[in-house]
Amino acid sequence: MQEKRYQPFIKLSIGFLIVLLVGTVGYHAIESNWSYLEALYMTIITITTVGFREVKTLTPRGQLFTIFIIFLGLGMVTTLFARLGQFIVESGVKNLYGRHKMTDRIKRMRNHYLLCGFGRTGSSIARKLNEAGIDFVIIDSLQEHIDEATSLGYSVLKGDASSDSILLDAGIQKARGTVLCVGDDVTNVNIALAARELNNEQNIISRGTNPSLEYRLVRAGADSIVYPMRLGGEQIARSIVQEYTKETLSDRGSSSSMLGYELRIIRNTEEARTVKDFMGEYEALRPVAIRKSDGDMSHNPTPEDLVEENDSLLLLINEEKRNREKQEIARLEWTEDINIDFTKIDKEHKRLYRIAADLQTAVLDNSDNESIARCYELLTTYSDSHFHREEVLMRENGYPGLEEHQLQHEELSRQLAGFYSKDRFHFTDDTWNQIDRWFTQHFLNDDKIFADYLKN
Numbered sequence: 001m002q003e004k005r006y007q008p009f010i011k012l013s014i015g016f017l018i019v020l021l022v023g024t025v026g027y028h029a030i031e032s033n034w035s036y037l038e039a040l041y042m043t044i045i046t047i048t049t050v051g052f053r054e055v056k057t058l059t060p061r062g063q064l065f066t067i068f069i070i071f072l073g074l075g076m077v078t079t080l081f082a083r084l085g086q087f088i089v090e091s092g093v094k095n096l097y098g099r100h101k102m103t104d105r106i107k108r109m110r111n112h113y114l115l116c117g118f119g120r121t122g123s124s125i126a127r128k129l130n131e132a133g134i135d136f137v138i139i140d141s142l143q144e145h146i147d148e149a150t151s152l153g154y155s156v157l158k159g160d161a162s163s164d165s166i167l168l169d170a171g172i173q174k175a176r177g178t179v180l181c182v183g184d185d186v187t188n189v190n191i192a193l194a195a196r197e198l199n200n201e202q203n204i205i206s207r208g209t210n211p212s213l214e215y216r217l218v219r220a221g222a223d224s225i226v227y228p229m230r231l232g233g234e235q236i237a238r239s240i241v242q243e244y245t246k247e248t249l250s251d252r253g254s255s256s257s258m259l260g261y262e263l264r265i266i267r268n269t270e271e272a273r274t275v276k277d278f279m280g281e282y283e284a285l286r287p288v289a290i291r292k293s294d295g296d297m298s299h300n301p302t303p304e305d306l307v308e309e310n311d312s313l314l315l316l317i318n319e320e321k322r323n324r325e326k327q328e329i330a331r332l333e334w335t336e337d338i339n340i341d342f343t344k345i346d347k348e349h350k351r352l353y354r355i356a357a358d359l360q361t362a363v364l365d366n367s368d369n370e371s372i373a374r375c376y377e378l379l380t381t382y383s384d385s386h387f388h389r390e391e392v393l394m395r396e397n398g399y400p401g402l403e404e405h406q407l408q409h410e411e412l413s414r415q416l417a418g419f420y421s422k423d424r425f426h427f428t429d430d431t432w433n434q435i436d437r438w439f440t441q442h443f444l445n446d447d448k449i450f451a452d453y454l455k456n
Contacts, residue, residue: 012076012079012080012083013080015076015080016073016076016077016080019043019047019069019072019073019076019077020040020043020044020047022069022072023039023040023042023043023046023047023069023073024036024039024040024043025039026039026065026069027039027042027043027062027065030059030061030062030065031056031058031059031062033056034055034056038055038056041055042054042055042066043069043073046066046069046070046073047069047070047072047073047074047076047077048077049070049074102155102156102157103169105155106137106155106157106169106170106171107171109135109137109155109171109174109175110135110174111135111174111175111176112134112135112136112137112171112174112175112176113129113134113135113136113137113175113176113177113178113179114136114137114139114161114167114170114171114172114175114177114178114179114195115129115136115137115138115139115179115181116139116140116161116178116179116180116181116182116188116191117139117140117161117180117181117182117183117207118138118140118142118145118146118148118149118156118181119145119181119183121181121207122138122140122179122181123148123149125179125181126138126149126152126154130152130154135155136154136155137155137156137157137170137171138154138155138156138157139156139157139158139159139161139166139167139170140156140158140161141158141159141160141161143158146158157169157170161180161182161191162187162190162191162193162194163194164194164198167194167195167198168198172195172198172199172202173198173199175199175202176202176203177202177203177204177205178191178192178195178199178202178203178204178205179204179205179206179207180192180204180205180206180207180222181207182207183207183209184209185208185209185210185213185216185217186213188206188207188208188217188222189213189216189217189220190220192204192206192217192220192221192222193220193221195221196220196221197221200344201343201344201347203223203224203347204221204222204223204224205222205223205224205225205226206222206224206225206226207225207226207227208225208226208227209227211227211374214374214378215377215378215381218378218381218382218385219381219384219385223347223351263288263314263315263316263317264282264284264314264315264317265312265313265314266278266282266312266313266315267310267311267312267313268307268308268309268310268311268312268313269309269310269369270309270423270424271309271423272306272307272308272309273306273307274303274304274305274306274307275287275290275301275302275303275304275305275306275307275313276303276304278307278313278315279303279315282315282317282366283317284315284316284317285315285316285317286315286316287300287301287302287303287305287313287314287315287316288300288314288315288316289301289313289314290305290307290311290312290313290314291311291312291313291314292308292311293308293309293310293311301313330432330433330436331357331360331361331432332353332356332357332360332432332435332436333353333357334349334350334353334354334357338353338439338440338443338444340443340444340447340448340451341451342451342454342455345390345447345450345451348386348389349439349443349447351382351386352379352382352383352386352439353439355375355378355379355382356379356435356439358375358378359372359375359376359378359379360432362375363425363427369425372425373425376419376420376425379416380413380416380417383412383413383416384413387409387412387413390405390409390447390450391405391406391409393454394450397453397454399450399453401446401449401450401453404446405446405450408442408446412438412442415434415435415438419431
């Protein structure tokens with residue numbers, strides 16, 4: 001589209017340059033005492049009809065050549081300048097009209113999404129939202145991204161998405177949610193802070209690149225963090241496992257589990273612990289072997305034997321018994337019965353339950369320490385930020401029960417902190433009942449009283 005728009009202008013410009021070249025060379029050849037500069041000057045004043053006198057007196061051949069140049073160049077120059085003026089006027093009017101039209105369209109939006117960043121991830125999200133008929137506004141600072149989004153018919157704003165004025169122009173106060181697709185986590189944190197401050201009711205979803213900064217995004221106000229690279233890696237790994245399983249399972253069967261029993265290898269990444277400690281933690285029937293970090297094997301170890309750091313322990317586990325016990329433990333799950341009929345707080349309560357449920361799943365499924373630590377850190381971080389937002393709301397509204405409510409928050413924070421000490425996690429079967437009981441009682445009693453206070 002853009003090439004077709006510029007094509008006539010380019011052709012006329014090329015023609016104009018050809019006329020200049022022909023005129024300059026012609027005058028220089030016909031008038032023997034003229035320089036190239038004088039010949040170029042004579043060509044320009046002739047085809048533009050500015051009315052200056054000749055550089056020097058023309059010979060009869062020079063006069064005939066001037067008549068030729070006038071007929072050749074005058075129409076072309078007039079058309080070129082007319083086209084140039086038309087192009088400038090049309091571009092200005094079109095851009096001005098386009099901006100007004102875009103602004104009006106955004107002002108009319110309700111319950112839409114703000115899409116901050118139109119790179120590979122942002123453009124993919126925009127395409128899906130457009131197909132689903134969901135309104136959205138794209139905010140990006142790169143002109144090439146703005147041009148691409150505009151050509152696709154999307155609503156766009158050029159600017160810094162962490163700027164309050166840009167977010168307000170995009171209608172954030174009426175938006176249903178904000179999606180942060182900038183490739184830099186620090187920038188996403190800044191946008192999340194600004195977006196949460198301007199609209200505390202919305203859902204903020206952020207793209208993440210560094211899991212170690214996840215707690216900062218949560219603290220800044222993000223409700224969900226998605227890692228595209230991790231999801232892609234999981235999909236690739238799942239494809240490999242499925243393909244490998246199809247090729248090998250029919251021939252070799254499962255080597256780790258048979259008749260309800262499982263041989264599990266546990267690598268000790270902490271300081272030295274006894275075999276008995278591991279047996280209690282994994283509810284193992286018996287130890288089979290210890291593989292030392294230097295490669296030596298110790299078969300049939302006793303419960304008192306030490307498993308040093310970086311050693312691996314092979315345990316025999318009754319998988320059926322463990323599965324039955326896992327099923328008997330009630331899974332943490334949000335139910336609508338815990339709603340206190342205050343959307344802003346209920347939304348954060350639901351998020352708290354989901355994070356706690358992720359931690360429970362990681363522990364009961366014997367995930368690696370890094371996964372458990374990540375879920376645990378997210379739970380403690382989000383609970384602290386949720387408590388802080390509640391207490392700010394109480395302070396702003398002069399809630400008389402603020403002090404007592406703060407004590408309740410501090411009690412839960414102490415309980416959560418108690419699950420980790422001496423570089424180890426301490427979870428029991430009753431841990432999840434304890435968390436569920438505290439959440440339920442606190443939500444339906446203390447938080448319900450506060451919600452009723454706000455309504456009244």
